[in-house]
Amino acid sequence: MDLQAKPQLPIIDFTEANLRPGSGSWLLTSNEVRHALEEYGCFVAVYDKINMQMSNDVFRASKELFELPLETKVKNVSDNIYYGYLKLPVIPLYESLGIRNATTCDGIRSFGNTMFPSGNEKFCKTMHSHANQLAELEQMVARMVFKSYGVEKHYESHVNSMDYLLRVMKYRLPQKEESNVGAHVHTDKSFITILHENQVGGLEIKTKANEWIAMRIPPFCYLVMAGDALLAWSNGKIHSAFHQVIIKGEKQRFSVGLFSFVNGIIEAPEELVDKEHPRQYKPFHHYDLMDFYANDEDNKTECTMQAFRL
């Protein structure tokens, strides 16, 4: 064994034509997914259902969005800061816009009308179909997790309660003497996050052995990450990884994330609770976790679930 080898994230192939519920490859991949999420809290999914044209359109649309005047962008307000327009003085490189319920026509229309009052059909179409493509991958991963834990019978009610937030992110380059932190160390509060980027790099993920893996998400690949809600749902079996963004290159980073939320109660299924594995988290409403995180200044870089469960 090469003790100097750099740690790497698992890579899981989702391109196989026969990857359908019930097939042998579905079961094998489900177990790979579960193992990756338990050990790393994330993995790279090779997924070819989103073509290069769509990826290019998405980043072109993102650029167009951030070029809007500030007074337009700040109109994207929400009851939780993480769903709206986010630009904080503590991380000057970072700017993001959340599109709530981006998989629905109403969600996209409402966002599109606020940002482009005279209309922008191309933008809305691109973001709407992209959100649905990413949600398809998210649902496949969630279904595999349920399958691998033997609780597939709960999947249908789970998927019917999902809400999706599409967040478009931009990181400008640091000026001289400015910090290169693009996003502070945190875990996601989502159930699952699906990320991709304009191949600039910057995302770093911490392993359980406290090593940082710096990565660039290749074309036709998506980073699938477990959020704190999935950690709680799995009764602590799945890991939610700390990660950060450090801007080092010479090109601006654009990334797009699909964050899934359960519009309801997160509770570990009975099958994942027994004498050896007592219930670790009281059932909670997923949006209460989001509100707790948004309002709890002290715990931003700490383990949110530890603080939230008290």
Ligand SMILES: O=C(O)CCC(=O)C(=O)O
């Ligand atoms: O830019 C990225 O890829 C990561 C952003 C991130 O970690 C987040 O929005 O939670």
Ligand SMILES: [Fe+2]
């Ligand atoms: Fe994150």
